[in-house]
Amino acid sequence: MKTFFRLVALVKPYLWWMALAAFIGFATTGSGIGLLMTSAYIIAKAALQPPMVALQVGIAGVRFFGLARGAFRYAERLISHNITFKILAKLRLWFYDAIEPLAPARLMHFKSGDLLQRVVDDIQSLENIYTRVLGPPLTALLVTALMWFLLGSYSVSAAMIILCFHTLAGIGVPILTMQLSRGISVGIMKHKAEEQVLALDLIQGIGELQLYGNLPAHLAAMQSAETGKLQLQRKNAVIEGLHESLTGLLMNGAVITILWTLIPSISSGATANGIALSVITLAVMASFEPFLPLPSTIKHIEADQHAGERLFEILDAKPETIAPANPIPFPSEHAIQVKRLSFTYPGSTAKALDSLSFSVLPGEHIAIVGPSGAGKSTITALFMRFWNSREGCINIGGHNITLFDPEELRRNIALVSQKTYLFAETIRENLTLAAPGATDDDLKKALTAAGLSHFASKLDEWCGQHGMKLSGGERQRIAIARILLQRAPIMILDEATANLDGITEKEVTETLTAISAGKTLITITHRLKAMEKYHRIFVLEKGKIVEQGVHSELMAGNGLYRRMWELQHMTELG
Known part of the structure; x- marks a missing residue:
């Protein structure tokens, strides 16, 4: 009882x-x-x-x-x-x-x-x-x-x-x-x-x-x-x-x-x-x-x-992440340091990440690539504090992210994932999730910048269950409009174009490149396209970084990155 x-x-x-x-x-x-x-x-x-x-x-x-x-x-x-x-x-x-x-x-x-x-x-x-x-x-x-x-x-x-x-x-x-x-x-x-x-x-x-x-x-x-x-x-x-x-x-x-x-x-x-x-x-x-x-x-x-x-x-389950008793404000300096980060999912014995270390300078654009199962999306989950790592840490501005309020952290990291979730509400309500105080003019400007100028007059149009009234490309562009409204200094793109056709993928990628100028960008993907634009590329395999460098350096070697690039581009040419 x-x-x-x-x-x-x-x-x-x-x-x-x-x-x-x-x-x-x-x-x-x-x-x-x-x-x-x-x-x-x-x-x-x-x-x-x-x-x-x-x-x-x-x-x-x-x-x-x-x-x-x-x-x-x-x-x-x-x-x-x-x-x-x-x-x-x-x-x-x-x-x-x-x-x-x-x-x-x-x-x-x-x-x-x-x-x-x-x-x-x-x-x-x-x-x-x-x-x-x-x-x-x-x-x-x-x-x-x-x-x-x-x-x-x-x-x-x-x-x-x-x-x-x-x-x-x-x-x-x-x-x-x-x-x-x-x-x-x-x-x-x-x-x-x-x-x-x-x-x-x-x-x-x-x-x-x-x-x-x-x-x-x-x-x-x-x-x-x-x-x-x-x-x-x-x-x-x-x-x-x-x-x-x-x-x-x-x-x-x-x-x-x-x-x-x-x-x-x-x-x-x-x-x-x-x-x-x-x-x-x-x-x-x-x-x-x-x-x-x-x-x-x-x-x-x-x-x-x-x-x-x-x-x-x-x-009765205890939340995986909780806000600290006295959270510190999010720093204005956004240098990122990942130090010996390891993580194992509950119920698994294999490490999803194994002593991972890398850094990202403010405004730098990096790509983290690797085959499926390499641990790429786990990095996103740890950055957004969906999970906490028991080994290693992630620092932003010299402070461990566990010292920030999780909601404050997520407001300053804009995420576009492989599957954009839209609620069964209007376009307006799905956009204002990122900026509750946004005006109609703000929403229209964001939609136009995201390549959805024709949606500017449809703010009160219903998106359907899970946004199914919209195409995959339109849903991703809605996500782009949301991160424009969010105005976060750090952006993470986690397989953001994985489910799009070639033409739509190219258009969405160009839009993302344009809006990420001046911001810290971390792109997580297994599709090696337009890699020349990144300042550094980290190649992940079985939770470890096995290669790093710019595109030309990695192509000069005979490692995993080159094999992945050749396989993907030979398949496309074929």
Whole structure:
């Protein structure tokens, strides 16, 4: 239950609102009880044909409780739904604020479909924490106290009877339901998560599944997950019908028992009369209404606890990089020194980088080249502090980058990666990520400089999911526009043109060359094109620098760089 109490702590700011909603829910049920009691009184009293004045109190009570019940029901729904939506918004913001520092290092072991399930469905299930878990038991408890007071004024034995039956309905039936439905809610959530992962894998990898002949097996796995979920949902429906029937059975049992107890005393005239008995009977029947949702409360506790465990599994992870207690400002002098930098990814034994050392002067343009798997992109990840290295260091302006606030560091290093990510928003919103205070004129100038002058009039055009309404070249140019707006003194191009066609690659490369003038530029690539423009080139193999120099010097040798250049250019010529 530790997870459940942690979840309850998250909604603690809304405690008084939840108490108010529960009290109004009690008032709604109480008005329903009062309505039936006064209605029973009028019907039973009218059967004795009294003067009209004797029915006035009952008539006024019916009017009052009828209007009050509708008003209280509306107020209860209004307040409870408002609380629910506030709790849901708080949970989403809380989860995003907690998960954002974990990316990408701590999230690499989770599949995107599984993360999506946690972000959407698991948090969505927690909206029940008040309406289905915390509120109903409190309302039922207040109704039990009300019935003890009402029936106790007529008969203590009747009050004891209703207390026993309410206890069975409020504790016994939920416990029985819990035993019968143990694991069902969790099982349904697991099947949904499995379906989410399989569906996303199908959408993103249908080509590979067809190529390797695994599509039928993948579809069979999806069908199996759906079948398992439907079976659990059917079982869940049967159990829900059962607990509703049991609650109804207890209600009838309470009515019969109370009648059995009170009728002899009424016949002898020792206690209340027959009119009171009819009033008590309908009050008992109405009092069981708030007990109907209680068995579901147990199932929602189980589901909420499972959802909470899945969320806390991520959130309890310690971020790979954290801001220092007293970060220093980013220096105005941007000389870069990499000293004996080594890094090994978690779960791997091979070093991605092995005692790497090099320096970059302010305004210098260097290229880091090498075959796939040489460790080039790891350098980018360490520069941006997506990961921390346990061996060696990266200094900028003579200061270790771990002394800077990570956000401040990233604002001063502009990155264009192989895959530019665009949010499913407008072009304007994707650009202002780099400069939140940028004006329309700033955005238009950046787009024009990036070769997208025709987009200057389309700032409010939607980019599509992952920017798929735009071509690969347009997405890369959007990235270029963003780094123009960012105005960072250091630029890193990590395979920035790897997925572009030859013509677009040439245009994007020329644009990047133009905007990098006067800035420190680190280009990371395996494609050896326009290498003559770089002041120095570092050749990386198995995490180590095996060659360095300018293009002409490296071509004069007979090393890896020349072999890569000849292979690529011979392939292009061929």
